[in-house]
Amino acid sequence: MNRDLVFGGACLVLAAGYYLMAAAIQDSALSDAVGPQGLPKTYAIVLGSLSLILILRSIRQPKPLSPTPDRRSPILRVAGMVLIGILYLAIVPSAGYVLSLAGLIAATTYYQGGGLSARVGVVALSGAIFFWVLFVAVLGIPHPPGIWPSLF
């Protein structure tokens, strides 16, 4: 299965789902000639048609598995990076901005092959404090303080 086929198939499914959701949008007394469903339905039909063209073309002219010769990372490694971001989002409300960000920096450094050492920890904590100074102290943008203020 080549990449165009996978992309075309995914978009076809998306177009079908989007069309069904567009069709389910309620009408309004204020509605115009096109209505709130009009253009979304059109977009879904266009995307579905283009997906079919891509699928048919990829079946008729199959490309090698790696049509993009440049740098590409293994999907699992990429998923790990995304997971680090998700974990950050999960802990930031309770652990607070500085600690969570230090965790994100340390985890990313380790995950990217930077090893796990005291230096990584120091750099991560210093980095998190730097970002706190930049965003909270200088720019005045509040970031989640976590549970810490309630403890003291």
Add this chain to the structure above:
Amino acid sequence: MLLFFTSIVPAACAGVAWGILGGALPGISPSITMALLLPLTYTLDPMVAIVMLASTYVGAEYGGSIPAILIRTPGTNAAAATVTDGYAMKLQGRAGEALGISLYSGFVGGLFGLAVLVLLAERLSTLALAFTPQAYFALGVLGLSVIASLSRESLVKGLMAGVLGLMISTIGTDPVTGLTRFTFDSPELLSGVAPILVMVGLFAIGELLAQTGEKGWQAVEERARIVFPGPAMWRRIAKPQLIGSVIGTFEGCMPGGGGAVSSFLAYNEARRWSRHKEEFGHGSPEGIAAPEAANNTVACAALIPLLSLGIPSSNSAAVLLGGFLMHGLLPGPMLFVQSTDVVTGLYAGLLAANIAMVILGYLIMGPCIWLVGRPKPYLMAFIYALVVSGVYAIETSEFQVGLALGFGVLGYAMRYFAVPLLPMVLGVVLGFMVESNYRRALVLSSGDHMTFLQDRISAGLLVLALVFVIGSLARHSAGTRHPRAI
């Protein structure tokens, strides 16, 4: 006056410094450098924010030439044309001279582009007061027609990306009836998906994910110092600089042109018109001057269609458009009427940025080399931290960070499937304008579609869009039949 009595100069300097540092990092394109800065500008005054972003573009185009010359790795796509002669000069022990030519040529190109921008942008926008909903719809369609020329590898995939962008633009409250669409009962989605989240996700996080697991870049020679060209060299590189500036102007205005295309075109033309053709590829100063003048001209010329018509012609221009939208400014015909101070400030800021580039380019060469020499895992970790912190800062919402992360995954997937990113950005940015004006025009005309042809500006723009699409399709068709002819 503007330069001396406002914060334009510091903003321009900060933007240029950020741009040079970002551009110097291989893999971090000008658009990504700008996307990383975008959330940080949220709390700034709109004029200062726009100047900072535009200055970043200017700085990044120069910054890309630093690793191109020193380690044979272009920091940006546009700097790829500089690699051959820049690195050859470095091998001859003339790295400082090559860096000086690059910096000086970028300065000349930037000033040329700025002059053209000031002369042309406002004239194009004089149509402003005559614009009706029909004309705005047609303008949106013209913007979307750009997709055809942006999809070099696969027109179908480019169109699919554009439609996906249009679909994202329908999320939120319907522009006419006020009904909610595709919000999944989430209050955070009621106002739609902010283009900035899409851009930061697709460009910055997507690239971060794509870089995962790759090797670090080569260490940089710590002794490199810029040597500015003398009068004899000025005379020698004047012609290639002019060639680069003219090509950069045309390519900057053309959708899909951008710095990379203009750099290579300028390099080829400079070689064609040179008296020292044999030196090209072996350390020719002209081989650096032409592409560097071209890509810095593009940084200003790309603002012509953006400011006057609201159409971004490149990824970087799209991110700048995101900056305008984030501050409630709508580039296009009305910008020159409603926000003249921003436009004037931008011109002044670009002038300051080009001057600052020369000074900062010299001063921050050391930090640049230091930065490129840092271990890649640390750099990626800090970029990740900057992105999550910056996106949170926009609306102090963790949901937005999650959304940007989601668009990052989408950006990675699009790179994986070789789907162009810019068509999707165009769809997101122009989608609301197209739909709201299309429907408003139909309400005004009682549902008569002929209204789009009866309005002269609308008809003209639609014809232009049609010509554009047909031309792109013809080029695509020719390219498909004769793939080796490119």
